[in-house]
Amino acid sequence: MGSIGSSFFDIGHLDALSSKQTPVHRVDPRVKVLTTLCFIVVVVSFDKYDPARLTPFVIYPMAVMAIGRIPFSYIVKKLLIASPFVLFVALFNPILDRNPALELGLFSISGGFLSFTSIMVKYVLTVSAGLALIACTGFDAICSALTGMGVPGPFTIQLLFVYRYIFVLGEEAARMARARALRSFGDRGMGIGVYSSMLGQLLLRTMDRAQRIHLAMMCRGFDGEIRYIASPRMRWSDWIFLAGWGGFFALLRLYDFPAWLGRELGRLI
Amino acid sequence: MSHHIVEVKELTYKYPDGTPALNGVSFRITHGESVALVGANGAGKSTLLLHLNGFLTPQTGSVRIGDMPLTKKTLKHVRQTVGMVFQDPDDQLFLPRVYDDVAFGPTNLGLPPDEVKERVMSALALVGGTHLKDRPPYRLSAGEKRAVSIATVLAMSPSILVMDEPTSNLDPKARRQLMHLLSKFEHTKIIATHDMDMVLDLCSRAIVLRKGEIAADGTVRDILNNQDLLDASGLEKPLCLQGCPICGILPAGQA
Amino acid sequence: MADALISPAVGGVMWVAAAGLTALSARKLKEEMDDRKTPLMGVLGALVFAAQMINFTIPGTGSSGHLGGAMVLAVLLGPYAAFLAMASILTIQALFFADGGLLALGCNIINLGFFPCFIAFPLIYKRIAQSSPNRKRILAAAMAASIIGLQLGALGVVTETFFSGISELSFKTFVLLMLPIHLVIGIVEGFVTASVVGFVGKTHPEVLEMAAESSRSNQISLKPVIVTLVVIAALTGGILSWFASTNPDGLEWSMARSSENKALPGPQGQIHSLFSKLQEKTAFLPDYGFRKDKAEGAATNEGKKGNDEPWPCVSAGTSVSGLLGGAMSLVLAGLVGVGIKAFQRKKPK
Numbered sequence: 001m002g003s004i005g006s007s008f009f010d011i012g013h014l015d016a017l018s019s020k021q022t023p024v025h026r027v028d029p030r031v032k033v034l035t036t037l038c039f040i041v042v043v044v045s046f047d048k049y050d051p052a053r054l055t056p057f058v059i060y061p062m063a064v065m066a067i068g069r070i071p072f073s074y075i076v077k078k079l080l081i082a083s084p085f086v087l088f089v090a091l092f093n094p095i096l097d098r099n100p101a102l103e104l105g106l107f108s109i110s111g112g113f114l115s116f117t118s119i120m121v122k123y124v125l126t127v128s129a130g131l132a133l134i135a136c137t138g139f140d141a142i143c144s145a146l147t148g149m150g151v152p153g154p155f156t157i158q159l160l161f162v163y164r165y166i167f168v169l170g171e172e173a174a175r176m177a178r179a180r181a182l183r184s185f186g187d188r189g190m191g192i193g194v195y196s197s198m199l200g201q202l203l204l205r206t207m208d209r210a211q212r213i214h215l216a217m218m219c220r221g222f223d224g225e226i227r228y229i230a231s232p233r234m235r236w237s238d239w240i241f242l243a244g245w246g247g248f249f250a251l252l253r254l255y256d257f258p259a260w261l262g263r264e265l266g267r268l269i
Numbered sequence: 270m271s272h273h274i275v276e277v278k279e280l281t282y283k284y285p286d287g288t289p290a291l292n293g294v295s296f297r298i299t300h301g302e303s304v305a306l307v308g309a310n311g312a313g314k315s316t317l318l319l320h321l322n323g324f325l326t327p328q329t330g331s332v333r334i335g336d337m338p339l340t341k342k343t344l345k346h347v348r349q350t351v352g353m354v355f356q357d358p359d360d361q362l363f364l365p366r367v368y369d370d371v372a373f374g375p376t377n378l379g380l381p382p383d384e385v386k387e388r389v390m391s392a393l394a395l396v397g398g399t400h401l402k403d404r405p406p407y408r409l410s411a412g413e414k415r416a417v418s419i420a421t422v423l424a425m426s427p428s429i430l431v432m433d434e435p436t437s438n439l440d441p442k443a444r445r446q447l448m449h450l451l452s453k454f455e456h457t458k459i460i461a462t463h464d465m466d467m468v469l470d471l472c473s474r475a476i477v478l479r480k481g482e483i484a485a486d487g488t489v490r491d492i493l494n495n496q497d498l499l500d501a502s503g504l505e506k507p508l509c510l511q512g513c514p515i516c517g518i519l520p521a522g523q524a
Numbered sequence: 525m526a527d528a529l530i531s532p533a534v535g536g537v538m539w540v541a542a543a544g545l546t547a548l549s550a551r552k553l554k555e556e557m558d559d560r561k562t563p564l565m566g567v568l569g570a571l572v573f574a575a576q577m578i579n580f581t582i583p584g585t586g587s588s589g590h591l592g593g594a595m596v597l598a599v600l601l602g603p604y605a606a607f608l609a610m611a612s613i614l615t616i617q618a619l620f621f622a623d624g625g626l627l628a629l630g631c632n633i634i635n636l637g638f639f640p641c642f643i644a645f646p647l648i649y650k651r652i653a654q655s656s657p658n659r660k661r662i663l664a665a666a667m668a669a670s671i672i673g674l675q676l677g678a679l680g681v682v683t684e685t686f687f688s689g690i691s692e693l694s695f696k697t698f699v700l701l702m703l704p705i706h707l708v709i710g711i712v713e714g715f716v717t718a719s720v721v722g723f724v725g726k727t728h729p730e731v732l733e734m735a736a737e738s739s740r741s742n743q744i745s746l747k748p749v750i751v752t753l754v755v756i757a758a759l760t761g762g763i764l765s766w767f768a769s770t771n772p773d774g775l776e777w778s779m780a781r782s783s784e785n786k787a788l789p790g791p792q793g794q795i796h797s798l799f800s801k802l803q804e805k806t807a808f809l810p811d812y813g814f815r816k817d818k819a820e821g822a823a824t825n826e827g828k829k830g831n832d833e834p835w836p837c838v839s840a841g842t843s844v845s846g847l848l849g850g851a852m853s854l855v856l857a858g859l860v861g862v863g864i865k866a867f868q869r870k871k872p873k
Binding site for chain 1: 851
């Protein structure tokens with residue numbers, strides 16, 4: 001089934017991107033996680049009628065992607081693919097909110113349109129920051145960052161296991177789905193009966209596999225206690241990254257840079 | 270060195286649903302021996318192997334690893350002494366990076382991070398997989414997976430290596446490399462396998478299991494030349510001992 | 525649930541709730557000391573993740589849907605392990621796929637994890653199914669639990685969106701959109717769950733045993749958990765709102781409320797006082813001047829998450845110069861990106 005195969009290939013692709021060696025990749029993962037979260041919170045905190053103030057924030061994902069050598073086109077593609085839900089909800093805004101909010105000479109822009117724009121801009125910013133995070137950090141580095149930040153051991157191990165076995169199970173599921181598709185003539189989708197059987201079979205295999213993994217874990221001394229190797233100490237460059245970007249976001253949050261810029265330009269012209 | 274002896278006495282085991290699996294199995298393997306465990310599918314090879322590290326407990330009979338009987342208290346020590354490599358490496362490699370998987374055993378033994386790292390690197394070096402240490406398992410070839418899963422066990426410094434079908438699913442070159450690797454190990458080796466050619470190359474002794482009982486226990490030469498035994502146990506001679514398929518000439522020493 | 529549609533307060537509260545539940549579940553699992561669960565949770569989590577990628581056609585509608593999976597996990601693993609498994613699936617999806625965001629992760633975990641595992645499963649599924657587990661009962665239980673779990677989750681989405689005040693969708697409209705769809709999905713999920721449970725019952729009954737045991741031994745402690753969570757949520761929400769209203773933006777907010785309904789930027793006097801207030805707060809950057817004589821400067825009002833009805837349409841946060849400046853910022857940022865790429869090309873790495 002194309003969709004399964006491509007999804008896993010996609011995760012694999014992101015994973016491959018994370019093994020590059022660039023200055024961004026070398027930043028401590030905890031710092032990157034914190035900076036990204038900070039970025040998202042600040043971006044989301046802006047008023048819905050104020051899309052213009054969001055624009056300078058695009059520097060963060062852009063800089064990270066550029067220095068981290070993450071292809072822009074790839075991120076843009078992912079953004080487009082996932083946008084329908086947000087787009088759908090956001091489209092209601094200009095429909096429901098027609099009150100004029102801004103006069104531009106002959107035109108008046110409605111509040112709804114402004115809020116629609118701000119939602120979409122926020123979407124682009126937050127999602128690209130998130131993707132940039134995973135693309136230049138790698139999943140297991142993020143997990144060790146999480147452990148370092150106090151996330152309980154069982155949850156981290158759970159994340160690692162799921163990640164590890166997504167590929168194995170995805171392949172099994174894809175094989176089954178492909179076999180079914182080859183034997184269903186005509187373009188009908190999968191009925192629920194077939195789906196349930198497939199799921200049941202996959203489930204059986206999964207549980208057997210879980211038993212074997214458990215066996216393998218026991219054979220290597222697992223006793224229920226989850227020990228995970230701690231992440232290395234932070235360097236001063238990591239602190240600078242965190243403080244620098246954090247300060248930048250705070251500044252942008254407090255001061256309306258675009259308005260100031262526009263005003264200065266207006267005076268020049 | 271008595272702590273490397275594997276001694277099984279009158280081992281009997283039935284599956285939870287009542288099917289008999291092993292019936293009165295007895296043998297003694299000494300340090301450094303290279304033993305093949307052969308038999309048809311369903312003969313009980315895997316079940317027997319699972320008794321060797323305490324995962325299954327015999328219903329009658331006993332298992333002794335070295336000086337110790339297998340009990341709940343000695344389990345952890347036994348599992349460090351007996352390293353088991355499973356048939357499907359995907360079951361053995363369950364963490365996102367090779368390094369993590371190989372480090373899993375030593376970490377669980379409570380070793381400090383520096384020593385863990387040392388163990389990991391030397392284990393990977395032994396299997397020729399140092400360059401794989403940061404790879405995720407799904408990007409390894411079958412041969413690489415096999416090598417890494419052996420490393421995961423070697424990192425615990427076992428004295429006895431138990432392996433279940435190590436050459437299955439390997440292409441000829443990877444298989445040859447694995448056999449070369451195993452021939453260098455000085456550990457006691459117990460290998461359950463269908464690969465009779467590997468048995469001839471690698472092992473000095475063979476134990477034949479048939480329907481849960483030991484049908485034969487002797488040198489590889491003797492067993493592989495015993496056509497009746499092989500037929501009765503669902504086995505065949507290694508390909509290199511069978512006649513040339515084109516001209517029919519048998520190798521030297523064959524009747 | 526996307527980041528762009530929620531406010532930091534709502535997202536934050538939900539994060540705290542989700543994090544608390546995660547820590548709690550992890551501790552409960554440790555207490556159970558059943559180490560067989562660790563690999564089982566992991567692999568089942570991966571299975572549900574993979575299963576969510578397979579679409580089946582919903583009978584009667586012709587459209588396709590996919591499994592949520594929380595109920596199946598709850599039956600097979602018990603509520604705590606299932607919650608952790610769902611949380612892990614959602615976390616991975618938030619990181620790798622562009623749908624759902626990192627801030628909204630807390631909301632998603634509550635909507636898709638808390639409601640099915642800690643409410644629908646114990647209160648509905650177990651009540652019906654565990655008294656006498658025959659096929660009919662299991663089907664009824666799975667159906668009811670799935671439907672209600674999904675409806676609660678959908679309600680969660682609507683509530684979170686509404687309280688964030690970013691989308692203009694009214695509560696009623698959104699509810700009318702979400703609930704019927706999720707009803708249908710719930711029915712389907714009920715069927716699938718029931719058949720999976722039946723399957724497992726025949727082939728691996730000990731797994732069901734294991735799960736039943738875990739939820740049985742922890743059954744009593746559920747109520748205090750819920751109470752604590754509600755208290756935490758209320759506190760956090762309260763603190764965050766208080767914090768938000770005491771920062772300088774709160775000034776503008778209350779100003780905005782009292783201003784006319786007019787959308788256009790208010791009269792100069794208002795702007796003037798606003799700017800001077802701003803400048804006071806930012807005295808260390810005296811050159812960051814807002815020209816007080818420019819009439820078009822609009823107040824940058826950071827309205828806060830409306831926990832009441834959205835206030836009458838107010839002055840835009842963006843002025844014309846804001847737009848111009850915004851466009852310039854984009855260009856500048858683009859130049860930065862291009863510059864970095866050019867630098868990289870020159871310097872072979």
